[in-house]
Amino acid sequence: MSNEFDNDSIVDKFTHFLTNGKFRKTPERYAILRKAIELHSHFDVDALHMAIERDSYHVSRATVYNTVELLEDAGILSKNVFGQNPAMYEVNHDNHIHLVCKRCGKIREIENSHIAGHVMQLHTEDFTADSFAITIYGLCGECCPKDKG
Ligand SMILES: [Zn+2]
Ligand SMILES: [Zn+2]
Structure with missing residues (x-):
């Protein structure tokens, strides 16, 4: 991707979203967001989960899945379904x-x-x-x- 993300404002946006929706601000959710930003490409939930596990950071697949949905609702991630592939996500740009x-x-x-x-x-x-x-x-x-x- 050609665009550089403004990571701080993305994180702020997520914090506002979690606060407004009365969702818990867990470290796991922020770790998942940071990894999604770092991947800087299109990914499915399993690829994101694997990338987090590679850092020896353990979260359940369900947590990754739920957080990805929250990030989509927050307008931070967008979802694309390409052909037969699983849904792919990317940071909105x-x-x-x-x-x-x-x-x-x-x-x-x-x-x-x-x-x-x-x-x-x-x-x-x-x-x-x-x-x-x-x-x-x-x-x-x-x-x-x-x-x-
Ligand atoms: Zn090809
Ligand atoms: Zn894209």
Whole structure:
């Protein structure tokens, strides 16, 4: 991802969310958030859980799952379902386009201000767009090598 996250403001946002919702501010929840930020990519709940375990920090999968849902409700994580894969999460950042390889599942991100401008100007009755997610499916370079010569 090209964007750097403002980690402090993300953590503050989560604190506000937990306070307002009267959720407990447990160290586990913050450890999960910090790891999600650190991964800096798209991940599913199991990958996030494994990354936390690798730091020898033990939390249950259920805790990871519940915290990911809280983070989604807080508007910090966004959820994408790509094809048959489990739901993938990422820290919210600017509108971007996902290129998903149908064979190996690799996800790439691109930004295209031309498309973004068009999408945000779509005039749909009784609807005002404020963000978007576009997924394009195909084959990545490794799964579909270009002919040379
Ligand atoms: Zn591929
Ligand atoms: Zn993304």
